[in-house]
Amino acid sequence: MHTTPLYRQLADYYLSAIRAGTLATGDRMPSVRKLMQNHAVSLSTALQMCRYLEAEGWLEARPRSGYFVRQPRRIRLAPASEPRPATMIDPAQFVGIHERVSAIIAQGQRPVRINLARATGAPELYPHQQLRQLASSLLRQHPYLLTKAISPGGNRELKATLAKRSLDAGISTSAEEITITHGCIEALNLALRAVAHAGDIIAVESPTFYGLLQVLESLGMKALEIPTSPSTGISLEALELAMQTYDNIKAVVVVPHLQNPLGSIMPDDHKQKLVRLCEARQIPLIEDDSYSALASSDRIPTAAKHWDHTGNVIYCASLHKVLAPGLRIGWMLAGRWQARVNMFKYAQTRYNEELSQLIVATFMQSSNYDRHLRKLRATLSAQREQMAEAIATYFPEGTRLTVPDGGVSVWVEMPEQVSSKAVFEAALQKDILISPGLLYSNSNRFNHFLRLNCGTRYSDGLDSALRTLGKIILEARDATQSAAA
Amino acid sequence: MHTTPLYRQLADYYLSAIRAGTLATGDRMPSVRKLMQNHAVSLSTALQMCRYLEAEGWLEARPRSGYFVRQPRRIRLAPASEPRPATMIDPAQFVGIHERVSAIIAQGQRPVRINLARATGAPELYPHQQLRQLASSLLRQHPYLLTKAISPGGNRELKATLAKRSLDAGISTSAEEITITHGCIEALNLALRAVAHAGDIIAVESPTFYGLLQVLESLGMKALEIPTSPSTGISLEALELAMQTYDNIKAVVVVPHLQNPLGSIMPDDHKQKLVRLCEARQIPLIEDDSYSALASSDRIPTAAKHWDHTGNVIYCASLHKVLAPGLRIGWMLAGRWQARVNMFKYAQTRYNEELSQLIVATFMQSSNYDRHLRKLRATLSAQREQMAEAIATYFPEGTRLTVPDGGVSVWVEMPEQVSSKAVFEAALQKDILISPGLLYSNSNRFNHFLRLNCGTRYSDGLDSALRTLGKIILEARDATQSAAA
Numbered sequence: 001m002h003t004t005p006l007y008r009q010l011a012d013y014y015l016s017a018i019r020a021g022t023l024a025t026g027d028r029m030p031s032v033r034k035l036m037q038n039h040a041v042s043l044s045t046a047l048q049m050c051r052y053l054e055a056e057g058w059l060e061a062r063p064r065s066g067y068f069v070r071q072p073r074r075i076r077l078a079p080a081s082e083p084r085p086a087t088m089i090d091p092a093q094f095v096g097i098h099e100r101v102s103a104i105i106a107q108g109q110r111p112v113r114i115n116l117a118r119a120t121g122a123p124e125l126y127p128h129q130q131l132r133q134l135a136s137s138l139l140r141q142h143p144y145l146l147t148k149a150i151s152p153g154g155n156r157e158l159k160a161t162l163a164k165r166s167l168d169a170g171i172s173t174s175a176e177e178i179t180i181t182h183g184c185i186e187a188l189n190l191a192l193r194a195v196a197h198a199g200d201i202i203a204v205e206s207p208t209f210y211g212l213l214q215v216l217e218s219l220g221m222k223a224l225e226i227p228t229s230p231s232t233g234i235s236l237e238a239l240e241l242a243m244q245t246y247d248n249i250k251a252v253v254v255v256p257h258l259q260n261p262l263g264s265i266m267p268d269d270h271k272q273k274l275v276r277l278c279e280a281r282q283i284p285l286i287e288d289d290s291y292s293a294l295a296s297s298d299r300i301p302t303a304a305k306h307w308d309h310t311g312n313v314i315y316c317a318s319l320h321k322v323l324a325p326g327l328r329i330g331w332m333l334a335g336r337w338q339a340r341v342n343m344f345k346y347a348q349t350r351y352n353e354e355l356s357q358l359i360v361a362t363f364m365q366s367s368n369y370d371r372h373l374r375k376l377r378a379t380l381s382a383q384r385e386q387m388a389e390a391i392a393t394y395f396p397e398g399t400r401l402t403v404p405d406g407g408v409s410v411w412v413e414m415p416e417q418v419s420s421k422a423v424f425e426a427a428l429q430k431d432i433l434i435s436p437g438l439l440y441s442n443s444n445r446f447n448h449f450l451r452l453n454c455g456t457r458y459s460d461g462l463d464s465a466l467r468t469l470g471k472i473i474l475e476a477r478d479a480t481q482s483a484a485a
Numbered sequence: 486m487h488t489t490p491l492y493r494q495l496a497d498y499y500l501s502a503i504r505a506g507t508l509a510t511g512d513r514m515p516s517v518r519k520l521m522q523n524h525a526v527s528l529s530t531a532l533q534m535c536r537y538l539e540a541e542g543w544l545e546a547r548p549r550s551g552y553f554v555r556q557p558r559r560i561r562l563a564p565a566s567e568p569r570p571a572t573m574i575d576p577a578q579f580v581g582i583h584e585r586v587s588a589i590i591a592q593g594q595r596p597v598r599i600n601l602a603r604a605t606g607a608p609e610l611y612p613h614q615q616l617r618q619l620a621s622s623l624l625r626q627h628p629y630l631l632t633k634a635i636s637p638g639g640n641r642e643l644k645a646t647l648a649k650r651s652l653d654a655g656i657s658t659s660a661e662e663i664t665i666t667h668g669c670i671e672a673l674n675l676a677l678r679a680v681a682h683a684g685d686i687i688a689v690e691s692p693t694f695y696g697l698l699q700v701l702e703s704l705g706m707k708a709l710e711i712p713t714s715p716s717t718g719i720s721l722e723a724l725e726l727a728m729q730t731y732d733n734i735k736a737v738v739v740v741p742h743l744q745n746p747l748g749s750i751m752p753d754d755h756k757q758k759l760v761r762l763c764e765a766r767q768i769p770l771i772e773d774d775s776y777s778a779l780a781s782s783d784r785i786p787t788a789a790k791h792w793d794h795t796g797n798v799i800y801c802a803s804l805h806k807v808l809a810p811g812l813r814i815g816w817m818l819a820g821r822w823q824a825r826v827n828m829f830k831y832a833q834t835r836y837n838e839e840l841s842q843l844i845v846a847t848f849m850q851s852s853n854y855d856r857h858l859r860k861l862r863a864t865l866s867a868q869r870e871q872m873a874e875a876i877a878t879y880f881p882e883g884t885r886l887t888v889p890d891g892g893v894s895v896w897v898e899m900p901e902q903v904s905s906k907a908v909f910e911a912a913l914q915k916d917i918l919i920s921p922g923l924l925y926s927n928s929n930r931f932n933h934f935l936r937l938n939c940g941t942r943y944s945d946g947l948d949s950a951l952r953t954l955g956k957i958i959l960e961a962r963d964a965t966q967s968a969a970a
Contacts, residue, residue: 098828109637118634126632135631135840136621146620146811146844147611149603152594182667182834189833198683211832218832326631328838343583347696347703348674349667349834353813353841355620359631 007048008297010039014049018058018069029059029067052296055381057389074388080262080402080413080449083206083227088238089443091201091222091246097213097442104424104439113431114456114465119260120325121408121455125379127363127372131324134359145355153342154180154331155357161364162331168299169292170306171315171333179332179341180352184290187316187332188215188253190344194337195284195314196221196250203242203252203283205234207440207449209260212253212288223442224249230402230411233259233266236273243281251284257301258291261440261451262411263404265295268302275307284337285313290330293322293373295406296381311335319360321408322373327356377406379457384410386458387466394470396477408455409435414448414473417480421447426472432465492533493782495524499534503543503554514544514552537781540866542874559873565747565887565898565934568691568712573723574928576686576707576731582698582927589909589924598916599941599950604745605810606893606940610864612857616809616844623843630840638827639665639816640842646849647816653784654777655791656800656818664817664826665837669775669803672817673700673738675829676799679822680769681706681735688727688737688768690719692925692934694745697738697773708927709734715887715896718744718751721758728766736769742786743776746925746936747896748889750780753787760792769822770798775815778807778858780891781866796820804845806893807858812841862891864942869895871943872951879955881962893940894920899933899958902965906932911957917950 004012017023030038035046050067053059057072108117139145159175166173181187188211196202198220204212206225216223224242227235234254243249254274256266266274278285287304295301305315314337318330329352334341345351363369387410388403395401400413414420420436427434437449456462489497502508515523520531535552538544542557593602624630644660651658666672673696681687683705689697691710701708709727712720719739728734739759741751751759763770772789780786790800799822803815814837819826830836848854872895873888880886885898899905905921912919922934941947 098832102828105637120634123629123633128629128632131631132624132628135624139617139620143617144608144613144811146616146809147613148608149605149810150813152590185832186834214828214832218829324631325634326629326839328635328835343587343699344703347583347670347699349671350813353838354811355840356838 005297005299006041007045007052010035010041010045010049011052014053015058023069025069025071027069028065029069031066055378055385057385072385072389073392074385074401074403077388077392077399077401080230080400080411082229082231083235085227085238088227088242089206089223089225089441091224097210097439098217101210101214101439104436107428108433112428112433114462115433116452116465117433117435118453118455119408120321121376121380122457123325124457125376125455126324127368130368131359131363134362135355138355138358138362142354142358145358148354150351150354152351154178154351155354155361158329158357158361159331161361165364166303169289170302173333177333177338179334179338179345180357181330181332181345182349182352183320183328183330184288184316184318185211185215185330186345186349187318187330188212188286188288189219190341190348191284191286191314191316191332191334191337192216192219192221192251192253193344194334194340195286200250201246201248203239203249205254205259205262206443207261207437207446208253209255209288210439213442221250225441225443228259228262228264230262230264232270233262233264234274236270236277239274240277243277243283249283251286252278253286253288254304255288255291256304257289257295258404258407260291261409261435261437261449263402263407263409265301265405266304271302271304272307275304275313279308279310279312282312287313287315289315289317290321291407292317294377294380294408296377297405305333308335311337314341322376323360323363323369327360329356329360380406380408380454383454383456383458387452387454390463390466391452391470394467396470396474398477399473409451409453412450412452414450415477416448418448418473418476420450422476423450423469423472426476427469430465430468430472432469434469490782490784491526492530492537495520495526495530495534496537499538500543508554510554510556512554513550514554516551540863540870542870557870557874558877559870559886559888562873562877562884562886565715565885565896567714567716568720570712570723573712573727574691574708574710574926576709582695582924583702586695586699586924589921592913593918597913597918599947600918601937601950602918602920603938603940604893605806606861606865607942608810609942610861610940611809612848612853615853616848619844619847620840623840623847627839627843630843633839635836635839637836639663639836640839640846643814643842643846644816646846650849651788654774655787658818662818662823664819664823664830665842666801666815666817666830667834667837668805668813668815669773669801670696670700670815671830671834672801672803672815673697673771673773674704675826675833676769676771676801676817676819676822677701677704677706677736677738678829679819679825680771680799685735686731686733688724688734690739690744690747691928692746692922692931693738694740694773695924698927706735710926710928713744713747713749715747715749717755718747718749719759721755721762724759725762728762728768734768736771737763738771738773739789740773740776741789742774742780743889743892745776746894746920746922746934748887748892748894750786750890751789756787756789757792760789760798764793764795764797767797772798772800774800774802775806776892777802779862779865779893781862782890790818793820799826807861808845808848808854812845814841814845865891865893865939868939868941868943872937872939875948875951876937876955879952881955881959883962884958894936894938897935897937899935900962901933903933903958903961905935907961908935908954908957911961912954915950915953915957917954919954
């Protein structure tokens, strides 16, 4: 059902030629006409391929001459390190992350000049005008929308729309199986409360989104951090080992696509194995799929839920990163825990307000949504590339960089002795907000990492902020080196 | 600071004369001019008094002749019984209420002709047009409202407005102390999670709102039901006894004003004693104050929080019953648990969407809000009275009725052998939805009670539904009597 689109197959073909040196920097690419002939593809496929490689930084278009090979500066940077074996965190070493996170979040709550800590795109990357007009028109169509008691169970139209759109991720479901929540974070809360209790161990990716670590802490559950690769996601070997070692793992939580903060995308066979592994051990798998519509490929990656035939996967997602950061609409397919999840949802926050649900449902029913996603993906791809180039230029030697194949951020590994907390504080002095790596684990293992947001249009201000950031990291590195000397 | 307004003092004066028979049915009331002279009050006070007694059913206005005394039919009905002593429920007898509630709610989710189960007024009783216009105008003023990441900590303007409005309830607070939540139900969840754990005992009113019993069940906490009077609220003697008997009561939850379902309003000295009692035993007091703006008096009743000087009272409230049932805006003053509550709120659902908060803040800043409340109170008062009259006319002998001094419902006590579940089912057959008393306790003690909503404008359809309901109850009574014979 899901195959790699033709232009991407073609792009991979030329990319390996560039990587092998067959096509060197400065070489002219075959003309579009030639590409069409050689590969028997359409004009649009040939063009799509060239534009894709251009957005990814491998080609540059010269007016009236065609496309030429270039070496992105950023390929001088190695990708962030793969996890070392045997680095699993014992949940007994669990230390509360909330205080650490709150302290950092509190510091970052004042307005800053350059905000690189966000987990969404800038407001203007989303269809603000269309959504606004929809809101006003829906209010006219439904005069009692704000004063009528909310109909139970979440808006039916939104659930039907989400069910239909889920087909693109390989999920065949129905409106009845969907629970609407306040963002993905409420979905994760409900999922965890449905399958585990205080004191239980939950296997999570390492590094992982600090929001998840906070949820676990607030529910009294313990995170068991499983090594996770910046390219292929959670290590299945380590997870299986963990399952053999700990007999009270009550759930596994993964972000298979554009993992936060790594940006990794799990290969399909990994996802399938993961589903089987959890099923065999009767451990519920919680899948957080909030970013997948931002993957660079033209098709939505297949959800792990696709391979679930027993209801053992709880699928959670949200729209506020892909459609409207100001609306907090999440949703979930709770599989065999649906009744329990609905009970908790009702007792916890009742149902979401109707207006937001209707705005989103109406927008998603139209092709405007597809157009918006295509545009957003292209914009983010170009912005990731520009950020990566700037990082390669301005950050000190020894910096490593993972540029994910989609999403709103890059993952930077600084020289090992540099503390992200120190960089965070120094940057804040310069009115720049970043997301320090130490937020993403209960250990200190990621303290020399940064997650940098690429959701803002590249500008002189941003360029100069990245240059400043590079200097701060250099100074931090030199300071620790002279201290060690 | 808070004294009974003059017109109410005057009304009480004449009411006792009517009750004593000094003024008999059909007697003419002193003219307004006479009232002004006799009591040295203004024209508006005299008029206000007459209109109040008219709305309460004690006077009728005859064109060009003035006000005459009448006997509301409903005073033939005794108020619902006071609780019997020693009827406290042992939490060990705790049985899950959720299944019972869900079954009933599920049955009631199909559209019905007459819905008497609501806990809010009908949509047209709220300022739908003004709120709608505000929404559209705010969207124009803030073009990125829907696509901008939500600013942390809840909307500042709303919090400032709520702080200012709280002065009317005798609460002096600041925006910084307020947490915005998804309805009062999330506030109650956060409050309970902040002060207690699974397995702990929570003292609640009996009967109490089933939503609270569900929250407790979903958190694994146990409800200890304290006898509660339909007129003065929770029994302080029984509560004190309970505190002496059980040493693991971790919180007390009360609705001091227009308690749900009773409609009772705690006298000020009871509230003050309750605050002291909890403080002395270091048991947190959770106050749910969602209905107080609907109290018939022209001033908002003083919150228990008013007497709290140590942060031991967690005050929870919401706006969707008084301002906009379609918006789920709740808020809380978490006292000394504020940091913990904010942590849970962030981890559970992040922050509420901005648009709803701004709509409500803007509306509450204007005098339109006061005008709306005055109108709503008057409408509800008249509707309660009409319902009460109909119940007195149509319901069988032995029916007792508590008509609260405000709010959206009345509390009906049927002959003891009648089951509210049977009445619920028979009524649903006739397309009438009611709220059966068995929802309001983990015991069956309130199975012969009904909560009936008065939030809908009185109509022939409603009148005929009440007549049908009366017949159903009569048949149910006779059926059990003949079965017993």
